Amino acid sequence: MTGADVLTTRALGRALLARQHLLTRATVTAADMVRHLGGLQAQAAPQPPYLGLLARLDGFAPEELTGLIEQRRVVRIALQRGTIHLVTADDCLTLRPLVQPVLDQGLRGAYGKRLAGLDLDALAGEARALVEEEPRTFQQLGPQLAASRPGRDPAALAQAARCLLPLVQVPPRGLWGRGGAAAHTTAEHWLGRPLDPAPSLDGLALRYLAAFGPATVADLQKWCGLTRLGPVLKRLAPGLVTFRDEHGRLLYDLPDAPRPDPSVPAPVRLVAPFDNLVLSHADRSRVLPEEYRLRLMTQNGLVPGILLVDGLVAGDWQLVEGGRGEARAVVIHPYAALRRADRQAAETEAERVLAFAGGGGAVRFGEPV
Structure with a gap:
């Protein structure tokens, strides 16, 4: 060799950043970017998918993604790693059958004993009828399924339905500036098409x-x-x-995929919370220095917004919506002292986030710890 x-x-x-459009922002549609990325992490509603696209697209406005969700061109559904992702309708129908083993394993691990001896086919059939009658939250669905199954845990029954059926979260869940409870129906019912058979x-x-x-x-x-x-x-x-x-x-x-020279400059970027940029490799050192891994990826599974400097995680950040009498703010927590130019670039990126969120607000920096 x-x-x-x-x-x-x-x-x-550098190869990862190029493919994630974090070296140079793209001018493609939001739908095209969602498809290219294989979906965006969306377990925390509604900010991450919107902020993930903002970091990668020029001219992106929240109304574009909101329209795609309302038009049923993109959906929120449990996919990779069993977590909620925002994906195109086509990918929903193709990817969901492929990740069924992931959901099966998660259900066995968390609820297996509480579901022992249950007729899962009958449960799936009843759950399908209920959610296709009208979208339902798990808090509604679980007790409804338990009514004919005395002694069964409603939460376990609802999670079984989540595993057995391709349940999408319907709007207003996940809409910028609106949001709502996570109510579910089946992908087939919502999209009017079957899952990919092959x-x-x-x-x-x-x-x-x-x-x-x-x-x-x-x-x-x-x-x-x-x-x-x-x-x-x-x-x-x-x-x-x-x-x-x-x-x-x-x-x-892939033979023709971009692999930039390692010396190519990487601009400062504010990447969304839970972004797959840092969740999609067994060895994350290409973007996440080992000394910062435990700071960014906490034991409770929360992953904050990511400050990238020279292509590497250099801190975290948060968009804080102002409460009564308080202004909206982007708060940046660098993990080490930033060079003046990098601090200025981070402030510029933060101001871009504030403009996206409706204008106004402040940029604040925490002290490195």
Whole structure:
């Protein structure tokens, strides 16, 4: 193997930023960006998908994504890693069957004992009828399912329905400036189309590489939550290129995907909370320095907004909506002292967030700790 076959951590970081449109913002539609990214993390409503697109798109306004949600062109549904993602309607119907094993495993781990001996097919049929009659929250659905199943835990029954059925969250849930309780119906009912009867794991892997590569098998598995995907990438290998990282691990990639020179400058960016930029690799060091991993990714599973400096996590941030008598603010917490130019760039990005959120407000910096 020659030195040219090895991609440094910095080179991997620049490739990821290029594919995530965090080196240069794109001018494509919001729908096209959602599709390219394979969806955006949306478990915290409503900010993350909107802020994720804002970081990547020029000229993006909240009304564009709100319209896509209301027009049923994008939906919120449990997908990769069993977490809520905002995806295009087409991806919803294709990806949801592929990640069924992830949801099955999560249900067994959290509620298996409470569901033992239950007729899951009958439960799914009853739940489908209820949510297709009208969208329902889990707080409504669970007791309704428990009414004919005395002694069963309503929360476990609702979560079983979430696993067994492709449940989408309907608006106003997830709408910027509005929001609402997470009420669900089936994807088939909401979109008027069936799930993809023959979804492709090959297609899933290629989509991942386009947005997150170069990557190892472990990286792909971390992103989607599935296991045993090595044979998929091996099958695709004749049409791919391969490299090694600095630890000797095998990386797969698309031949024509961008792999910028590691010296390419990376602008300061404010990336959304829970962004897949930092959640989609087994080895996150391409963007997340090890010394900051525990600060950014807390034990309770919360991931704040991310301050990127020179392509690496350098702090976190939060958009704080002002309460009574208080102004809206973007609060930035750098993990180390920032150079003047980087601080100014972060302030400019924060002002862009404030303008997106409706104008006005303040930018505040916390002291490095």
